[in-house]
Amino acid sequence: MAVLDTASATGVLPAGAGALSPGRLAARRFLRHRLAVAGLVMLALFTAAAIIAPVVIGIDPNQVTPTAVRRPPGAEHLLGTDSAGRDVLARLFIGGRISLLVGLSAALVSTSIGLALGAVAGYFGRWVDGFISRIADVVLAFPSLIVIIVVAAFVGPSLPTLILSIGLFSWPTPFRIVRGLTMSLRGQDSLVAVGGLGAGPTRILRKHVVPVVVAPLTVVATLGVAQAILLEATVSFLGLGVPPPTASWGNMLNEAQSLTILESMPWLWLPPGIAIALTVLAVNFVGDGLRDAADPRQAR
Amino acid sequence: MTSAPMFRVDRLVTEFRVDGGIVPAVNGVSFDVYPGETVGIVGESGSGKTVTVMSALGLLPASGRVVAGHAYLDDRDLVALSERELQSVRGKDVGLVFQDPMTALNPVMTIGTQVAEGLRRHNQGMTRKAAADRAVELLAEVGIPNPRQRARQYPHEFSGGMRQRAMIAIAMANRPRLIIADEPTTALDVTIQAQILDLLRRVQQETGAALVMITHDLGVIAEMTQRVIVMYAGRIVETADVDTTFHHARHPYTRGLLQSLPRLYQPVDELPAIGGQPPNPQRLPSGCAYRPRCPLSRDREECHTRPELTTAAPGHQTACHFHTELAEVRV
Amino acid sequence: MSSEPLLRVDGLVKHFPIRGGILQRQRGTVQAVNGVSFTVAAGQTLALVGESGCGKSTVGRTIMRFHPPTAGRVIFDGRDLATMRARALRGVRRDLQYVFQDPYASLPARMPVGDIVAEPLAIHGIGNRASRQHRVRELFELVGLASEALSRYPHEFSGGQRQRVGIARALALQPKLLILDEPVSALDVSIQAQVVNLLARLQRELGVAYLFIAHDLAIVRHLAHQVAVMYLGHIVEYGAADTVFTRPAHPYTQALLSAVPVPDPRLRDPNRRRLLTGDVPNPANPPSGCPFRTRCWKADDRCEAEPPVLQVRTPAGAETACHYAQEDPVVQPAGALQ
Numbered sequence: 001m002a003v004l005d006t007a008s009a010t011g012v013l014p015a016g017a018g019a020l021s022p023g024r025l026a027a028r029r030f031l032r033h034r035l036a037v038a039g040l041v042m043l044a045l046f047t048a049a050a051i052i053a054p055v056v057i058g059i060d061p062n063q064v065t066p067t068a069v070r071r072p073p074g075a076e077h078l079l080g081t082d083s084a085g086r087d088v089l090a091r092l093f094i095g096g097r098i099s100l101l102v103g104l105s106a107a108l109v110s111t112s113i114g115l116a117l118g119a120v121a122g123y124f125g126r127w128v129d130g131f132i133s134r135i136a137d138v139v140l141a142f143p144s145l146i147v148i149i150v151v152a153a154f155v156g157p158s159l160p161t162l163i164l165s166i167g168l169f170s171w172p173t174p175f176r177i178v179r180g181l182t183m184s185l186r187g188q189d190s191l192v193a194v195g196g197l198g199a200g201p202t203r204i205l206r207k208h209v210v211p212v213v214v215a216p217l218t219v220v221a222t223l224g225v226a227q228a229i230l231l232e233a234t235v236s237f238l239g240l241g242v243p244p245p246t247a248s249w250g251n252m253l254n255e256a257q258s259l260t261i262l263e264s265m266p267w268l269w270l271p272p273g274i275a276i277a278l279t280v281l282a283v284n285f286v287g288d289g290l291r292d293a294a295d296p297r298q299a300r
Numbered sequence: 301m302t303s304a305p306m307f308r309v310d311r312l313v314t315e316f317r318v319d320g321g322i323v324p325a326v327n328g329v330s331f332d333v334y335p336g337e338t339v340g341i342v343g344e345s346g347s348g349k350t351v352t353v354m355s356a357l358g359l360l361p362a363s364g365r366v367v368a369g370h371a372y373l374d375d376r377d378l379v380a381l382s383e384r385e386l387q388s389v390r391g392k393d394v395g396l397v398f399q400d401p402m403t404a405l406n407p408v409m410t411i412g413t414q415v416a417e418g419l420r421r422h423n424q425g426m427t428r429k430a431a432a433d434r435a436v437e438l439l440a441e442v443g444i445p446n447p448r449q450r451a452r453q454y455p456h457e458f459s460g461g462m463r464q465r466a467m468i469a470i471a472m473a474n475r476p477r478l479i480i481a482d483e484p485t486t487a488l489d490v491t492i493q494a495q496i497l498d499l500l501r502r503v504q505q506e507t508g509a510a511l512v513m514i515t516h517d518l519g520v521i522a523e524m525t526q527r528v529i530v531m532y533a534g535r536i537v538e539t540a541d542v543d544t545t546f547h548h549a550r551h552p553y554t555r556g557l558l559q560s561l562p563r564l565y566q567p568v569d570e571l572p573a574i575g576g577q578p579p580n581p582q583r584l585p586s587g588c589a590y591r592p593r594c595p596l597s598r599d600r601e602e603c604h605t606r607p608e609l610t611t612a613a614p615g616h617q618t619a620c621h622f623h624t625e626l627a628e629v630r631v
Numbered sequence: 632m633s634s635e636p637l638l639r640v641d642g643l644v645k646h647f648p649i650r651g652g653i654l655q656r657q658r659g660t661v662q663a664v665n666g667v668s669f670t671v672a673a674g675q676t677l678a679l680v681g682e683s684g685c686g687k688s689t690v691g692r693t694i695m696r697f698h699p700p701t702a703g704r705v706i707f708d709g710r711d712l713a714t715m716r717a718r719a720l721r722g723v724r725r726d727l728q729y730v731f732q733d734p735y736a737s738l739p740a741r742m743p744v745g746d747i748v749a750e751p752l753a754i755h756g757i758g759n760r761a762s763r764q765h766r767v768r769e770l771f772e773l774v775g776l777a778s779e780a781l782s783r784y785p786h787e788f789s790g791g792q793r794q795r796v797g798i799a800r801a802l803a804l805q806p807k808l809l810i811l812d813e814p815v816s817a818l819d820v821s822i823q824a825q826v827v828n829l830l831a832r833l834q835r836e837l838g839v840a841y842l843f844i845a846h847d848l849a850i851v852r853h854l855a856h857q858v859a860v861m862y863l864g865h866i867v868e869y870g871a872a873d874t875v876f877t878r879p880a881h882p883y884t885q886a887l888l889s890a891v892p893v894p895d896p897r898l899r900d901p902n903r904r905r906l907l908t909g910d911v912p913n914p915a916n917p918p919s920g921c922p923f924r925t926r927c928w929k930a931d932d933r934c935e936a937e938p939p940v941l942q943v944r945t946p947a948g949a950e951t952a953c954h955y956a957q958e959d960p961v962v963q964p965a966g967a968l969q
Contacts, residue, residue, distance in 0.1 A: 021784060022741050029319075189737040196695055197751045197800075198724035211741055344819040445909075459910045460683075489682035490846065491907050494890035498906060516820055519892030523899060542896045560824035561894055562849040564876065565961065570831070571853065573824035577789050 026215065026293040036289020039282035046279060050096035061090035062245045073267050080267040082255060091247035092271050098248040099229055099276070102163055106228035109167025111174045111221045118178025119205050119213065123186060129179070136172040144169035145234060152240040162241055166228050174220045181213050215294040222287040226280045233276050249276050305332035306510060307478055312369035312379075314348075314355040323581045325351040325364070327534035335477065338504065338511040340525035340542070342518060346578050348534035349514050350482055355379070357394065357480070358386040373478070392422040395471030395509070397500075399483035401463035405455040411466045412436065412451025418473045438469040442499060461492035465499065472503050479504065482514045497524060518561060522546060530554050533579040533589035536609060540616040550612045550623040552596040588621070596622050635709065636670035637808055637840050638694070643667045643703035643713075645686070645693045649915060661915045663689040665864035666703070668941075671808065671857075676834065676841040678851040678872070681861035682887075684911050687844045690861075691810045694842070695729050696720055708807065725755060728801040732813035734793035738785040744796045745781035751803040770799040773836075774829060791822035795829070802833070810842045815850060827853055848891050852876055860884045863914060863922040866941055870949025880945045880956040882927050888961065921953070929955045 030036060054061065065085030073080045079088035117136070121129040148165045155161050185191050185208075194208055229249075235241035236250025237257075244251065249272035256262050256269035314326040326348040333339050343349040354360050356371030356378050371378040373393060378386065390396060398404040406414055415435035420426050426434075432451070439447035442465040455463055464484060471479055481500065485493035497520065504511045513524055521528055521542065528545040530538040530553065538551040549555045556574040576593035585591050587604035597603040602621040609617045612627075620626075645664040648657045664686040671677045679687040693700050696712060705712040707727055715723070731737035738747055748770055749763045758766065768778050774795040785793055794814060801809055811830070815823040827850055834841060845851050851858065851872070858875045860868040860883065868881040879885045886905040893899075907926045912918055920938050924930035933954055941952040 021743075022786070189731045189733055190739045192697055193729070193731060193737050193797075193800075194739070194750065194754075196697065196724065196729045197754055197804075198721045199750075199754045200721075203754060208739055212739075344821060461910060489911075490848070491682060491886055491890045492910075493892070494904060494906055497892070517892065518820070518894040522894045522896045523892045546894065546896055557821060558894070560821055562824070562827065562853040564849045564852055564888070564891055564893070567852050571824040571828055573828055574821040575825075577791065578819055578821065 030289045030293035033289040033292050035285045036292075039285030039289070042278065042282040043286065046096060046275075046282070047100060050093055050100055053093040054090060054097070059087045059090040061086060061094045061247055063087070070261075070265060070268070072265070079271055080265075082252070082268055083261075086247075088252075088267060088271060091252060092249075092275060095247040095249045095252055095272060096275060096279075098159075098242055098246060099232060099250065100279070102159070102166070102232045102242070102248070103225045103229035103279075105163045106166035106170065106232075107221050107224035109163065110170035110224055110228075111217060113167070113171040114174025114176075114220075115178050115210070115213065115217060117171070118175040119182050119209050121175070122179040122182025123201060123205055123209065125183070125186075132175075133179070136175050139169060140172040142169065145231065148231070148235055149238065149240050152235065157240050157243045159242060159246075162232060162235065166231050170224055170227065174217060174224065177220050178213050178217060181216060182209050185209055185212060216291075219287050219291045219294065222283050222290060226283040226287075229276065229280060229283075249273075303335060306335045306374060307333040307512075308370075308372040309352065309356060310370040310372065312352060312355055312371060313367045314351055314360065315365060315367055317363045317365070321582065324584075325534055325581060326355060328369070329531070329534070329536055330369075331529055331536065331539065333478065333510050333512060335510055336504075336508050337527060338513065338525045339527045339529065340513045340515065340521040341529045341531060342515060342521050343531035344516055344578055346533065346581050347531040349531045351534075352531075353480055353482065353512065353514060357390060357396070358383060388422070391418050391470070391476075392474045393476055393478065395474075395476035395479040397464070397467050397471045397479065397481040397484045399486050401460070401467045402455060404467060405463065407455055410452050410454055411439070411458065415439065415451070415466070415470050415473055418470050422474045434473075435469075438473055439466065442466070442469045442472075442503070443495075444469075460488050461495060464488060464492075464496050468496075468499060468503060472507060472509070475507050476509055478510045478512070480512045480514070483516070484513075485520065486515065486517070493520075500524070518546075518558065530557075533584055534581065535589070535619065536617075537590070537620070538616075538618045539609075540613075540618075544613070544616055548616075548627075550616065550618040550626045551620045552594045552626070553590050555626065556593075556595070588619075596620070596625065637673040637708060638671040638842070639704075639706040640670070640690070640694065641668050641704040641706065643690065643693060643705065644701045645689050645698070646701045659915050662864050662917055663914060664693065665917075667859075667861070667864070667866055669857075669859050669866065669869060671840050671842055673807065673840055674834065674838045675856045676843050676854050677857045677859065678843040678845060678855035679859050679861060680845055680848060680851055680887075682846060682911065684863070684914055685861040686864040686914075687861050688812055691729070691812050691842060691844050695727065695810060721755075725804040726807045728804065728806040728809050730794075730797050730801050730809060730811040730814050733817055734790045734797060735785075735817075737797055738793060738800075740785055743782050743784055744788070747785070747796060748800045748803060751800060755804065757804075766803065767799075770803060773802065773833070774799045775825075789822075790818050791826060794818060794826055798826075798829070798833075802837070802839070805837075806839060808840045808842065810844070812844045813846070814843075816845070816847065823850065830854060848876075848888065860887065863912060863917055865922055865952060866950075867923065867952045868949055869941060869951075870947070874947045874949045876961070878945075878947045878949075878958040878960050880947070880949060880958045881923075881951045881953045882929055882955075883923050885959050923953075929953075 063086060065081065067085065068081050069085045070083060071077060071081045077087045077089065079092065082088055117132050121132040147169065151165045152161060191204065191208055194204055232241055232248065233250035233253060236248050237253045239254055241250050242248035252272040253269055261268050310330050312326050312329045316323040316325055329352050341349045355366045366379050369379065373389065378389065412432060412435045415438055416431035419431045419434055436447045436451050439451055444450050444462060444465050458466060485496050488496060500511065501524065513520065515521060525542050527541050528539065529536055530551065532553050538549065538554050545554065546558065549558065559572045560574055562571055574593055579589050588607050591597050591603045607619045607621050609619045612618050612623055643664055644666055646660040646662050649659040649661060651658045667690055669677060679690060681687045692698060694705050700713045703713060707723065712723060745767050748767045752758060752763045752766060767781065771778050776792065776795050815826050818826060831854060833839060843851065843854055855872040858872045859866045860881065862883050868875055868879065868884045875884060879888055886907050889903055889905045909926050912925055918925050920936055921934040924934040939952045939954050941950050943950050944956045945951065945958050947958055
């Protein structure tokens with residue numbers, strides 16, 4: 001039973017040398033988290049590879065070669081070719097571009113909506129909150145996968161449709177977080193003080209709520225990226241996501257629908273599968289690190 | 301006090317591990333407590349007053365460590381004991397009263413159960429019923445009305461003053477010979493504080509226990525204690541009996557503190573305040589830690605060496621190179 | 632001489648509903664403030680003292696319109712704040728400011744202190760960036776902070792320094808009245824004196840009035856011209872600080888003053904103290920008649936039936952709310968520290 005906590009025991013805070021913004025302190029805490037740094041490095045590598053590699057390799061990922069269908073990995077095609085004779089490695093890199101793009105954009109959409117609605121609902125409360133929260137509950141109640149599929153089937157699968165539908169179904173999670181944080185912030189002295197100085201809701205939300213909320217929100221956002229990537233993979237796997245001939249890790253996995261391929265041609269589905277798993281893992285590690293960085297137990 | 305001290309802290313050193321490195325919290329503290337006496341330890345944040353006692357009793361948080369020194373209860377060195385052995389000391393030989401009962405009391409157990417548990421843990425043969433009955437008696441002894449009903453209530457159903465009384469009941473349940481009270485009334489209203497201090501005095505008189513009062517409130521020190529230990533930056537800077545401390549202090553910090561107190565019945569135009577900021581434990585000044593704020597030092601050469609505790613008079617020790625200069629100046 | 636005081640509070644009432652159950656129905660009310668009236672003159676300090684639950688903080692927060700009053704008037708500079716609309720209130724905010732108790736929680740953690748102090752100026756559109764910076768430097772100097780500190784963040788400062796930042800921020804708009812809610816309770820003893828001196832000096836130099844809410848009577852004695860003692864949402868004694876402290880007439884004031892531990896062992900006098908029994912009643916369920924009667928040694932049937940009115944009853948001139956008010960002069964024993 002420790003009745004003493006370190007802050008009260010050591011009394012005065014260690015004064016930083018120079019202006020140490022809370023941002024810089026958080027960055028230091030993040031860098032101390034080894035897995036998070038590893039994840040960040042991995043993501044950086046993947047992103048760099050996804051952007052640069054296709055150009056460097058010089059192979060057209062959409063080049064159909066009917067003569068070289070389903071070739072196993074060899075000298076000419078390092079990871080073999082797929083059912084349409086396209087180079088798997090090139091498609092892997094392009095697919096990375098697409099999957100990461102979808103993941104990031106969809107997360108951006110859902111986080112932005114969640115931030116805006118959450119701040120407003122949390123700050124104004126009462127019927128505004130009631131109204132928005134009910135909408136969020138309704139959205140949450142939908143089986144998002146099925147709806148996304150239905151939408152894709154109706155409107156026709158395309159990249160923007162995919163990004164928007166994933167984004168529009170994922171905003172309740174960041175919304176809840178932002179709303180909760182805003183509500184607890186509302187009672188805090190620092191916010192009451194600014195209201196007492198004569199600040200209106202716009203200023204308070206812009207300068208005092210959003211900056212504070214952004215930190216924990218980043219954590220949710222990174223998890224949203226992971227979730228979006230997985231959703232995209234699922235939908236594309238079912239053939240209703242990223243439309244061919246554009247490659248995405250998900251629609252590369254589409255190949256795995258055939259039992260033969262699954263059993264005897266691992267180079268067609270293992271690379272995208274592993275890529276997805278590693279990316280999601282890396283994103284989750286980064287999310288963990290961000291959570292630790294944003295939650296200082298000792299600094300006050 | 302001719303008998304031997306029952307509690308002896310000997311050159312205790314404690315430090316904490318934090319984000320930026322090591323924070324020294326207690327830098328070589330030694331003092332004695334004799335049976336039946338009331339000793340006050342006074343200091344501000346960062347003085348190390350609470351950490352000293354918590355170190356002795358094994359109640360430091362995970363980031364804290366006793367690096368050197370001893371804390372003898374009679375002949376046993378508490379610092380060397382295991383957690384298990386310490387548990388048999390706490391609540392039996394030493395009773396503890398903390399500042400915030402809400403963190404020290406278990407919120408999901410009734411008050412009666414908590415008192416009874418303290419009894420049964422240290423009295424092997426006691427039956428549940430006997431412990432429950434004794435618990436009610438104890439609650440009555442500390443002045444809680446309707447003790448039998450109250451024993452069945454939870455801490456959150458008690459007011460602050462009542463909770464503190466319950467804490468005292470738990471602390472004294474096994475008639476410890478030493479009661480340590482860490483800021484026991486700081487969180488309480490002044491009228492309730494008066495009640496609780498009165499209770500502590502009574503408990504001490506009835507049980508003959510020694511009482512160590514840790515506080516920042518010099519008023520409480522003046523009221524309750526016979527001897528005073530003044531701490532600053534993890535060290536003892538002065539120790540004397542209470543009258544000497546208040547009227548013949550020989551350390552500039554003690555003097556400064558006393559002078560800066562606003563007095564209820566002597567309003568002045570400007571309070572002679574101590575300048576500067578409390579010391580940062582991680583960046584203590586070289587030499588005497590009080591040097592940057594000390595009006596006596598005038599940055600003289602000697603103050604760049606750390607002053608040791610020297611005897612100014614029998615029973616009066618101070619850690620100041622120029623304490624003799626203070627002897628002439630009236631408080 | 633101006634006849635109308637800067638602030639006049641008249642019959643202020645603030646009740647908080649207690650909600651419970653699934654439908655959040657109102658189950659009762661916490662009667663935090665029950666008809667409180669007082670005035671603050673320009674450039675003077677009125678201290679509102681009392682223990683926890685007496686409602687003093689609520690009075691401060693209600694005057695600032697952090698929440699709307701249940702009833703009563705708050706006339707500040709001739710205008711009633713109690714019924715003012717939000718837009719008009721914004722204008723008033725320039726003249727009426729607030730300093731919080733907790734120096735750790737009341738400053739936004741992510742802004743450098745220079746920006747924090749400049750914020751009120753920015754909110755009210757005063758000056759441009761350069762002139763605001765200049766004003767911030769002035770304010771820093773006024774409260775005794777180094778100008779190098781402008782770009783630092785709150786967490787790099789000690790409690791006392793943060794409190795100075797809070798005070799600087801409150802003074803930015805040159806308010807006429809500052810409400811200070813326990814501004815020094817969270818600080819170390821040696822720093823309290825510094826901040827108290829600062830507040831006294833600022834009042835002398837700037838002529839700003841204070842509504843000083845505190846529980847530490849010694850500090851109040853040092854700063855206040857007038858004192859109002861509160862208990863369970865009512866003012867029980869109200870008058871000049873000197874009078875109330877040296878010749879208290881309400882039993883609660885007497886108990887309160889006698890309970891303060893005096894920092895001088897030679898003045899230890901167990902007989903001096905009036906120990907109150909029991910606890911403060913629940914503000915959701917206050918006693919009938921006089922709120923103090925459950926703990927008062929003078930209480931009788933009249934106290935239960937008839938709530939005493941706050942009025943002058945004793946020669947010294949302070950107002951008391953007690954049927955049996957009687958001055959109890961505090962005698963200074965010889966040998967006290969000077």
